[in-house]
Amino acid sequence: MINNSAQKTKGKNAPIVGGNISNSRIGDEYNIFEAKSLPNKPREVKSILKLICLITDYSRDTNVNVNQEDKDLNKKINIRFKKFKASLSSQFVKLNAWHSDSYEQAISVADISETQADKNAEYLRKLSVKYLSERENNPLEALDGLTEYFTENLSTDIDAVDFESSAIRFYLYKQLIACNVFPNPEEL
Amino acid sequence: MKFSKELLISPEQDIKMSSVYVGYCILKIIEKDKKITIFKLFSEIKLRCEFFSYSNTIYALIFLYINGFVDFSEPYIYNLKLNDNS
Numbered sequence: 001m002i003n004n005s006a007q008k009t010k011g012k013n014a015p016i017v018g019g020n021i022s023n024s025r026i027g028d029e030y031n032i033f034e035a036k037s038l039p040n041k042p043r044e045v046k047s048i049l050k051l052i053c054l055i056t057d058y059s060r061d062t063n064v065n066v067n068q069e070d071k072d073l074n075k076k077i078n079i080r081f082k083k084f085k086a087s088l089s090s091q092f093v094k095l096n097a098w099h100s101d102s103y104e105q106a107i108s109v110a111d112i113s114e115t116q117a118d119k120n121a122e123y124l125r126k127l128s129v130k131y132l133s134e135r136e137n138n139p140l141e142a143l144d145g146l147t148e149y150f151t152e153n154l155s156t157d158i159d160a161v162d163f164e165s166s167a168i169r170f171y172l173y174k175q176l177i178a179c180n181v182f183p184n185p186e187e188l
Numbered sequence: 189m190k191f192s193k194e195l196l197i198s199p200e201q202d203i204k205m206s207s208v209y210v211g212y213c214i215l216k217i218i219e220k221d222k223k224i225t226i227f228k229l230f231s232e233i234k235l236r237c238e239f240f241s242y243s244n245t246i247y248a249l250i251f252l253y254i255n256g257f258v259d260f261s262e263p264y265i266y267n268l269k270l271n272d273n274s
Contacts, residue, residue, distance in 0.1 A: 071199070107202070108239045113247060114198035114206060121200040180200070
C-alpha cells in the first residue's frame, strides 16, 4: 500500500519518495541477486534451498578431503543395505515423483561454488556416518534421524516460515545416490 | 572454482556448473571477436549455459584469466589469442 503522502519520482524504476521502503523498487529489472531473494519460488524449492544454506553454514569448519571416495551405488544398495533395498527404492520412487523438478531447480539456483559443494559433501558424510552407527546400521532409521535433525534446525530459523520435511528427505536420498550420505567404508 | 591440479572439476556438482565448462562456453562466444563487453557476454551466456549463475560465470572468467586466455579493461574482455597475432 502506498501512502498518500508518497510521491513517485520520474522514471520506470524510480524509488518512491516518502513512502515505505518496501515499496521502493530500485533497479528491479537488473537485480542480479534475484536468485538469493527468492520472490516467487514454490515451497519445495525454498525448503531445499534453505537446507543447502543451512548445510553451507554448518560446514564452515570442515576441511575438503582430497582423496577420491569410493562411489559405488550398486555395491551399497545390493550388498551393504541388502535387507532394506525394497523399502529404500519404493520410498525414493514415491518422493521422486513429487520433488525431482523442484530439486533440479533448487540446485541450479543455489549458486554455490565447487569448493563449497565439496565441503558440504564432506560435512554430510561425517554426519551421516555418525547417525548410521548410532542406529545400528539401519539406513531407514538413520535417514529419519537426519531428517528430524535438519527439520529441527530449520524450524528455529527465523526465515523458515513453512517448509516440507519430505523435500528434505528427498534431498538426503539424492545425496545417498551421490554417495555423500552413508559413504561406503574402504574395506567393503 | 578449484585450484588443485588433481581435481579441477568437483565430483559433487554437475559438470555443466563447473568453471571449466563455463569457461569453454565463454571462449566459444569470444572466438571471433577481439574484445566483447561484459553485458553482451552475460546476455549470450544465459542462452548458452544450461545452469546459468552469475557467480559461476565470474569464476569461469577468473579461471580463464589465470590461464592466460583473456584480459580485462573496465567493461571489455579481450581475447588474448587474437590480440597477440595482430
